[in-house]
Amino acid sequence: MSANAQAKPIKILVVDDTVTNIKQLEAVARKLGHEVVTAMDGVEAIEKYQAEAPELIIMDIMMPRMDGIEAARRIRELPCDRWVPIIFYSALDSLSDILRGFEIGGDDYMVKPANLQVIRAKINGYARALGMQEQSLHYARELAAWRDEAEEQNKLGQYIIGRLLDSKGLRDPMIQWRNTPAQSFSGDLVCAARGPGEVLYVMLADAAGHGLSAALTALPLTQVFHGMVFKGFPIHTIAEELNSKLKAFLPIDRFVAASLAAIDTRNQTIEIWNGGNPEVLFVDDDGQVTMRWPSRHPPLGILPPELFSGATEVVNYARPGELVMVSDGIIEAESPDGQRLNQAGLDALLGQAPTGLRLAAIEDGVKRQLAGRLEHDDLSVLVVRVPIERRRTLRAQPAAATAHSLSEWRMELRWGADELRGIDVVPAMLGFIGQIKPLQPHQGSCS
Amino acid sequence: MQISEKIDGNTARLSLEGRFDFHSHRDFRASYDALLGRADIRDILIDFARVDYLDSSALGMLLLLREKAEAGGKKVRLTKLTGSVKQVLEIANFGKLFAIE
Incomplete structure (x- = not known):
């Protein structure tokens, strides 16, 4: 006026x-x-x-x-x-x-x-x-009404997203994790679940941007991750599917950096796919970083399926240790005079802390680095305890299937070379076996 | 972020200076919108020599530019990457998406 x-x-x-x-x-x-x-x-x-x-x-x-x-x-x-x-x-x-x-x-x-x-x-x-x-x-009244409405929506959003992201896999005794949002919503995402044969699958994802828009960007990943892990798909197929889903859902300028790992303690192997995240690290019990998996791919949601690569790296490990994944907010944590924590700083933090206390060490280190500054990026850390198992153990002993009337069943599946090239064997087999009712409680427990 | 433009034949060079982050959205877009409409420009060269910070929103803006440029038959190249800017682009494997000099 x-x-x-x-x-x-x-x-x-x-x-x-x-x-x-x-x-x-x-x-x-x-x-x-x-x-x-x-x-x-x-x-x-x-x-x-x-x-x-x-x-x-x-x-x-x-x-x-x-x-x-x-x-x-x-x-x-x-x-x-x-x-x-x-x-x-x-x-x-x-x-x-x-x-x-x-x-x-x-x-x-x-x-x-x-x-x-x-x-x-x-x-x-x-x-x-x-x-x-x-x-x-x-204007002030209008603004106050907007704020009230936004707060209301925030609360609901936090509740729903909290529910969607929670899973029993995140309470697995092998893992420790932390996800600290810069705002009320985190664009970082931590997922964990057991696949068939006790293989532990974990994912640390970091959506571009922060706040609610980033949280929404990363949301489609959880359902796909859990569904595919449960069915026993290998990591490269999971990565391909996550990428296709995001490519289909997201606008051009949105994407999600992610690292995926499958830890098979029975066969002592670790398999990694890293697209856009900082190095995934393996730290032995002496605090030495003995293996690194740098990002080999662009983040998820950028490349069309025909150009996307789910190529993973697999290693055998002979000594116990911890697998560490972090989002870039950790290594980019900046001190008031502009010094970043960096990869070297992270390595040093890991070396100073004993096994089991490294998550806390990273948190403390980042806090010291920021020295009271507010972090502007979401911070997440995932630490997986990777043991050497002396003998095979099952997490839960399911009830014996032999008491059921269908206990005398027998099943044989044959695949030739052509089929084997084109299918993921475990989910294909479980697809058949899953039809047999008395076996359903055993899915995911043992191969 | 400050952006200056220099046109040399078929190549437009956009020299960026300062922090390239989510606050730069409008400026960055404004800097290339006119170039996309020009038939004589075939190459858009983004010069990062004086960029001291790059975040994931900036990567998103580069992807958007790449999409629009390719739709018009133009190429986007990135040049003079150093320090943390180079590191961020390497981690994101943008070398697989852009020509980097």
Whole structure:
């Protein structure tokens, strides 16, 4: 609203013990289009102020019962959520009278009798200012409503996303993890689940950006990950499927860096796919980083399926240790003087902490690096304990299947070279076997 | 982020300076929008010599530029990558998506 805009009509309280003065001011104000309420003394002024909620007050000073100064002082003490200007209009013209008017909270002072043109100009000036106040109060109210609504949506979003991301795999005794959002939502994602044959699958994903938009970007990954792990798909197929899903769902400028690992303690192998995340590390029990898997691929959701590579790296391990995955927020954690933690800093943190305490060591190290600064990126860490198992153990002993009437079943599947080239054997076999009801409770427990 | 443009024949060089992050969205887009409409420009060269920070939103903006440029038969090349900027682009394997000099 510009200062020259036509003033909106306002409600004016005119207080004076002389009827002719009231009539004069009332006539001027009404002619300008404003509404007028009147009072004959200070007591009535307060009553009318409370009953009529005027937007501007023109107040005489010398009046019976209660003078204008006292009335103005009491009005200023009343609770109020907006500015209601008070113009004193009095025959008292000494400097001390005028200053007293301002001291108790008056906004202006006119000495009687004032020129009519000046009165008109003053009233309109205040009406314009009040119009601007009205406008900004309106904006403030609108903003507050937006904020309330956003908070409400945030709460619901956090609840739903929290539910969607939780899984019993994340409570696996082999893993420790932490995911600290920069805002109310994290664009980082940590997933863990057991596949058939006790193989532990983990994923640490980091969606571009942060906040709710990043959290939404990463969300499609969880269902695909859990579904495919449960069915026994290998990592390269899981990576391909995650990429296709994201490519189909996300706009061009959105993508998700991810590292996937399958840890098979029975065969002592670790298989890794890393697209866009910092190096995945294997730390032995002496704190040495003995293996590294740098990012070999662009992040998920960028390449079309025909150009995407799910190629993984598989290693055998002979000594126990821990597999460590971090999001880039960790290595990019910046000290107040602009020093980043970097890969070397992370390696050092891992070397200083014993097995089992490395997650805490990374957290402490990042906190020291930031030195009180607020991190602007999501921070996540996943540590998998990789043991050497002396003997095969099952996490849970399912009930024996032999007691069932179908216990005498036998099944044989044959695949030739052509089929073997084109299918993932474990999920294909489990697809058949899963049809047999008494075996369903055993799925995922043993191969 | 400051962006300056220099056109040499069929190549437009956009020299970036400062932090290339989610705040740069509007400026970066404005810097290439006009170039995409010009038939004489075949190559868009992004010069990172004076960029000291690059985040994942910036990578997204590069992908968007690449998509639009390719739709118009233009190539996007990245040049003068150093330090942490080079590191971020390497981790994201953007060498598989862009010509890098």
